[in-house]
Amino acid sequence: MTSAPSTAFLPPGLLERLGGLELIAKTVVRGFQAGIHRSPLRGAGEDFAKHRDYQQGDDVRYLDWKLYGRTDRLYVREFEERSNLQAFVVVDTSASMEYAGAGGVTKLRYASYVAAALAHLMIGAGDSVGLAAFGAEARLLLAPRARSGHLHDLLLSLERLAPGGSEGAADVLDRVGVTMRRGGRVILISDLLEDDGGEALAAAAGRLRARGDEVMVLRVLTPEESGEAAPDAGLFFDPEHPAREVPATPRLDPGYARRVGAYYAALADRLRQRGVEYVPLSTEQPVEQALVAWVNRRRGA
Template sequence: MSSLQKYFDPETLAHIQPLGLRAMTLVEGLMAGLHRSPLRGQSIEFAQHREYAAGDDLRQVDWKVFAKSDRYYVKQYEDETNLVCYPMIDVSESMAYRGASAPMSKFDYAQLIACAIAFVVINQQDSSGLITFSDGVEQWLPATNASHIFEDFVRVLEDTAPRRPTDLEAVLKEVVQRLPRPVMLILITDALERGTAWYDALKMARFAGHDLIVVQVLDQDEIQFPFDRRTRFVGLEGLPEAVTDPAMIAAAYRRAMAQEMEGLRRACLQTEADFYRATTNQSLVQFLPDLLAQRLLRRGSG
């Protein structure tokens, strides 16, 4: 394992306590890796209009808007706007699951993703908040770029334990109502809520103008179903216990799980939400730098 790779390895990170130190270990590796790989070829995209102010470049005046409104507006680009980002962590009961061979629970893994995102956003003078949710919003840290936000972030997560069922539609409805303007929402969740709830919830948030990224975190056991002897399965989020022979249900389970995973991917595609999937034994280097570089880092930052 390379010196940089160890920063992203769940086996290594799982042995580092407390969460603040674990998160900073990951962030140290992220920043080192991003410095080695400068962004290239990014364009600066038009974001919005704002009223002309003395000293603005007249070349940026939008004369089409002036013709319609008789007022001067200049084009504002992405590099001039402040990114407001809210990692949203699922803290429902199912996120506590940790398979026998997994280095950490889904919730532990989700915490690291959220901490890394928040640190990078704040480090480039943008604003990050935090939302934790189950069947409703549990904790809400308003977005800011103040230096204390990362410590507040870690403190909230250290004091949080997964519980209760999930109701994403109710959560996003509340979030949309509480946010005064569109932001970037990064949902970090196992996404085990069934039915059309995901599609309906994502569509609602997108209709409100929010930029969405979904990061699905699963335990490898939930995908592979490796059980080979009579097992007592403990129900989560209101489901009953079941004692059964895994061989009798393995094929049907894997088919159903594959359908659920594909359904989520399609829901994200249809609602134009970026989608990432990770398992808790997977190195974060396999997707996290890509997520940060494509969606969160400004050109020339770092």
């Protein structure tokens, strides 16, 4: 499996100059599809049910030629259509998502790019997609639908998201579980900066998995936060708890990146133990490239 060359992908800062999310989503999906042959986010489609004798007027596309070769009789394959899969994209709009690295887009904007592209892919595959958010409060913004015009409504809702608050993810995940049909898909996009280290989040995600839902957690972080491009000396504070000021020099602190890595590694372990997929993303990476890399990792696994 080969991906499109990295030069074909637009950096997030340049992607932002295209305009609204509708055009950005189309651009990302086009780049993604150029780098991958088949999306792992396929719709439910149809299940083979049984054979029956061919009758004049039947669609010849459904003739089973292999069976004809063995029996010298014409049979038609009948399919049972499955109901379309229900999915929710859950976006973190807490205050920490307003942070942007040097020359980059905010984590919330990057999360919106990813959410828009995935919604575009899933609705295109025939799935019903809903939208939820958490930050100031847990909000179910749009119920899962696949009708014409729903993608436009979903992208418009994403455009209107604004950062604020410090609400964790657990409540909104539980509310999604109550609303959504069992056996669906939940995609959480967040920086995962949770006050309890993510224990409540992991427990809520585990409850969704116990229902039979597919759960993916996409962690969005800037290079400065991850330690890849740690900032110089300064007075730092948590935007969700602005009174907690900490003087620090992350660039000169050899343990900074290690502590950040340990936090996310522990949270990733909690999620994986519950059967939840964990995907680290960087706001520096082109969205199309990140999605292609994710799909290739999935297939390799």
